[in-house]
Amino acid sequence: MAIKTKVIIVALVICVAVLSLCAWKIGQSQEWFTSKGYLVELKPKESKSYLKKHPTGFVMLSWDEESRKVYLSHIKKIAEKKSITVSELNFNQSSIGNRDQQTEYGIDPDQKLDSLAFYKDGKLKSQVFFDEDVKNLEDLDSAIETFIDDMTQIYGTD
Known part of the structure; x- marks a missing residue:
């Protein structure tokens, strides 16, 4: 009886662990938790909605x-240090067409390539x-760091 009980307990612990991991992964994808201090590498198809x-x-x-x-x-290290989220879109991906415009992906046309910009309510403020x-x-x-500090001080980050 003791071995049977131990097997049942181990099986329950494994089930709880698997279910917890699944809930955590689903929560991340659905943005149930919004932890600060990380880099989000956006896929072109999801960038505009994100x-x-x-x-x-x-x-x-x-x-x-x-x-x-x-x-x-550098951005990842500083985002973690400053406890902020930085979204990144690699505009040189094969899934982005040669004639595609930045606006198709939610990026202001005035934002330069190889830049870090700050947006407030969807409007480009500085870069x-x-x-x-x-x-x-x-x-x-x-x-x-200076750019992030300046933008955070002037506009806040909500």
């Missing part, structure tokens, strides 16, 4: 694949263009 649901916040629009990897590592505004990689973290 940005409509989150009209205020930071959006990175990337193009150059090599630079993107560098920028993403930092990595290739022009940041002189070298050593200054990248400082430029990003």
